[in-house]
Amino acid sequence: MNIDANPNLPVTSLRQLAEAEAACRRCPLYRDATQAVPGEGPKRATFMLVGEQPGDKEDLAGKPFVGPAGRILDQALHDAGIARREAYVTNAVKHFKHEMRGKRRLHKRPSNYEIERCKIWLERERELVKPAAVIALGVTAARSLTGKTVTIGKLRGKPLALADGTRLFVTVHPSALLRIEDAADKHAAYRQFVADLKSAATAR
Ligand code: SF4
Numbered sequence: 001m002n003i004d005a006n007p008n009l010p011v012t013s014l015r016q017l018a019e020a021e022a023a024c025r026r027c028p029l030y031r032d033a034t035q036a037v038p039g040e041g042p043k044r045a046t047f048m049l050v051g052e053q054p055g056d057k058e059d060l061a062g063k064p065f066v067g068p069a070g071r072i073l074d075q076a077l078h079d080a081g082i083a084r085r086e087a088y089v090t091n092a093v094k095h096f097k098h099e100m101r102g103k104r105r106l107h108k109r110p111s112n113y114e115i116e117r118c119k120i121w122l123e124r125e126r127e128l129v130k131p132a133a134v135i136a137l138g139v140t141a142a143r144s145l146t147g148k149t150v151t152i153g154k155l156r157g158k159p160l161a162l163a164d165g166t167r168l169f170v171t172v173h174p175s176a177l178l179r180i181e182d183a184a185d186k187h188a189a190y191r192q193f194v195a196d197l198k199s200a201a202t203a204r
Pocket of ligand 1: 119
């Protein structure tokens with residue numbers, strides 16, 4: 001099956017989807033990444049959480065949200081009353097975009113072109129998982145899902161609808177919380193993040 005040559009070919013399972021993503025050459029990001037990182041979670045999850053792209057640890061592990069941002073996300077889901085078994089986690093872009101700084105691989109935000117090229121895989125994931133609600137974590141995910149450049153502050157906390165009627169909630173990416181140095185600010189941002197997830201939990 002060469003779905004990359006013909007993206008209209010059907011993908012009927014998450015396993016098939018992961019194989020198609022691994023073989024994808026639709027944008028240049030595959031060249032410098034270790035591997036494509038497919039989504040993970042139950043096939044019929046109630047919630048689909050969409051991040052930006054795999055980070056350094058995710059790229060090496062081949063799994064989404066295994067680094068520090070993933071640990072915050074797990075805690076926040078717990079605090080929001082969303083069980084891990086209800087949540088399918090994935091990214092808008094499946095390969096790790098970065099630049100070398102010495103021996104370190106520093107994250108680079110995907111371009112709109114890369115987001116658009118990778119969107120096909122997120123759409124296939126949504127078709128397969130059929131979540132009751134999609135939660136966009138950060139601007140890249142929101143850009144992919146809405147097709148527009150958006151401001152998180154304007155959209156967070158209120159339910160939106162995707163073209164197929166699926167409810168969409170927008171909040172920050174958990175890595176944004178990691179970058180806040182002031183402890184009080186970080187705590188407030190975390191509480192807001194949990195509140196956003198609680199709003200999404202009403203979509204059950
Ligand atoms: S980032 Fe997405 S579109 Fe680009 S090569 Fe990887 S899977 Fe394909």
